[in-house]
Amino acid sequence: MRAWHDSAMTEIGRSGAHDRVVSSLGTAIVNGELVPDDDLDVVALQERFSVSRTAVREALRVLAAKGLVGARPRRGTFVAPREQWALLDADVLRWRFADRVDETFLDELGEVRLTVEPAVARMAALRRTDRDLADLEDALAAMRAAAGRPAVDHVEADLAFHHALLRAAHNELMAQMATAIEAGLRLRDQFVHATLTSESADKHAEVLLAVRRQRAKAAETAMRALIERSIADVDLAKKVHGSR
Amino acid sequence: MRAWHDSAMTEIGRSGAHDRVVSSLGTAIVNGELVPDDDLDVVALQERFSVSRTAVREALRVLAAKGLVGARPRRGTFVAPREQWALLDADVLRWRFADRVDETFLDELGEVRLTVEPAVARMAALRRTDRDLADLEDALAAMRAAAGRPAVDHVEADLAFHHALLRAAHNELMAQMATAIEAGLRLRDQFVHATLTSESADKHAEVLLAVRRQRAKAAETAMRALIERSIADVDLAKKVHGSR
């Protein structure tokens, strides 16, 4: 049960004093600089960050809402056990993978996508409306248009397609899961340094075709192929990162 | 852009004044009593709940952490657009389905489980350690032992088995998703008024056997059968609820 006084802090956070404390502490916790059961002395923190008690308390409250810290009278505020952390929370994901890239996470992300996204494609094929179809076509067109533009546009276009497919699946719970995945996807793309090849666009077009024709099995298969290709790209990038 | 003054409040919350405000407002938002873009007047709220500004502010901060509200100077605090809500947050799920049961949600939950859990079983079959196996056997024994006991024990035993399987799959990201599902499962069980039949325990045993023998495909198939049966039970319960 260590106490936490001094450590290098490099996060800037959003803007306010309170957000700075939230992201600094949040980053420290999810990256293991602070381990579960460590004490968080409130007065030490307000000195560390040069903010008032209110700011520290509200920051701790936010972290508590994400399951990162707990507090009890006579015991103090402390880092919560890892099982309680809301690992799917957008902020938590960002804090975990802001600077470095975790290869284990990339592997797990690939597995989850390989499980979830083909199912999404199948559901979309069964339930898509004409409106969904139009959105998907727009997204695909955007992907093709992004061909000659900066890489960040590729990422956004890719994400837009998957988002449209998600809406077409008409399962809000599933959509939430995929949205959580999205944070991971942006990270992955910065790791792989993804560029949309014409091949990639073709694969997406294949999915769209199956969805339009309401061929559930075909949509599922096409999406699986797409994700498997994506995983292969990540593996390739890992080799490059490892050998340089 | 309505303002929110008067409405029936039945939630008790955890204990403190601040938690009461969080759960009351959270429930009101996720259940549509407060719609996105509605204003949340801080001074009105402190009168409504007979608490100080501090309590209201910290409550709003917690809700902001879950993406339920936003705040900007000159504009005030307001209900955030639905896309920003952390629908997988444990509290949010609980608030949404505390009292009534949403049949649409049950359908969506079934679909998600049918997608995720067979994949979990497959992964568990490939990666389980001996320790994982022992845990699964303990969980199955607990399920059988719960046979003659209150229904709540059945639910906990069932959940414990799925949790052990999740650990055996060794994919933390996937585990988080399933944990989010767990909140839904408790709700479902109260809807179905689930009782563990010996048949149910046998099906679980089938999964365990496949996992022990590291037969990925068999584990996946057995789990799919289990979930399909579970979905059938929900459908049956829906008919009963509908016709009474």
Added chain:
DNA sequence: AAGTCAATAAAAAGTACGATTATTTTTTAC
């Protein structure tokens, strides 16, 4: 004498309130 239970004390979270600061939008003046 040893162990258990209850009353009490202490420590830290939680609550409250009033004042001050910062930020953003609207208005007004040039």
Added chain:
DNA sequence: GTAAAAAATAATCGTACTTTTTATTGACTT
């Protein structure tokens, strides 16, 4: 049309007070 000023409100601050939980102590029982 642009820029500066004003107004509205969230954000922050500091301090005092309250509640809750746990540890300690002492009495009581076996």
